[in-house]
Amino acid sequence: xxxxxxxxxxxxxxxxxxxxxxxxxxxxxxxxxxxxxxxxxxxxxxxxxxxxxxxxxxxxxxxxxxxxxxxxxxxxxxxxxxxxxxxxxxxxxxxxxxxxxxxxxxxxxxxxxxxxxxxxxxxxxxx
Numbered sequence: 669x670x671x672x673x674x675x676x677x678x679x680x681x682x683x684x685x686x687x688x689x690x691x692x693x694x695x696x697x698x699x700x701x702x703x704x705x706x707x708x709x710x711x712x713x714x715x716x717x718x719x720x721x722x723x724x725x726x727x728x729x730x731x732x733x734x735x736x737x738x739x740x741x742x743x744x745x746x747x748x749x750x751x752x753x754x755x756x757x758x759x760x761x762x763x764x765x766x767x768x769x770x771x772x773x774x775x776x777x778x779x780x781x782x783x784x785x786x787x788x789x790x791x792x793x794x795x
Contacts, residue, residue: 684743686746687742687743687746691740694720694723695720698719698720713789716785717778717782717785718774718778720781721777721780721781722742722774722778723740724777725741725742725773725774725776725777726738726740726741726773727741727744727769727770728744728769729743729744729747741770741773741774742770742774744769744770745766745771745774748762748766748770752766
């Protein structure tokens with residue numbers, strides 16, 4: 669086993685543990701402060717939408733050669749980031765896959781959540 673493989677395995681395990689601890693804490697925080705978003709500014713609402721979308725956007729988790737299972741895009745992004753950092757030969761292809769499978773769905777989900785919150789705010793304050 670090479671040093672790069674062991675570092676990548678440690679990084680993937682650390683990111684998985686961080687994700688499993690951070691996601692429940694962030695969802696609980698956003699749930700208890702959901703009413704505050706009705707009075708927040710444009711950028712605060714965009715940031716909250718982005719954080720929530722990063723945690724709940726669906727995608728595929730896998731290594732792109734042996735297996736793939738449905739799961740949150742944030743976990744797939746976190747598990748796949750060390751591969752991009754430590755890879756020497758296929759970096760452009762890996763970055764393209766990350767863009768298509770993780771970043772574009774995250775952006776689409778962020779936009780959807782943001783506009784749903786804006787519609788809710790408009791209905792609450794518009795009457």
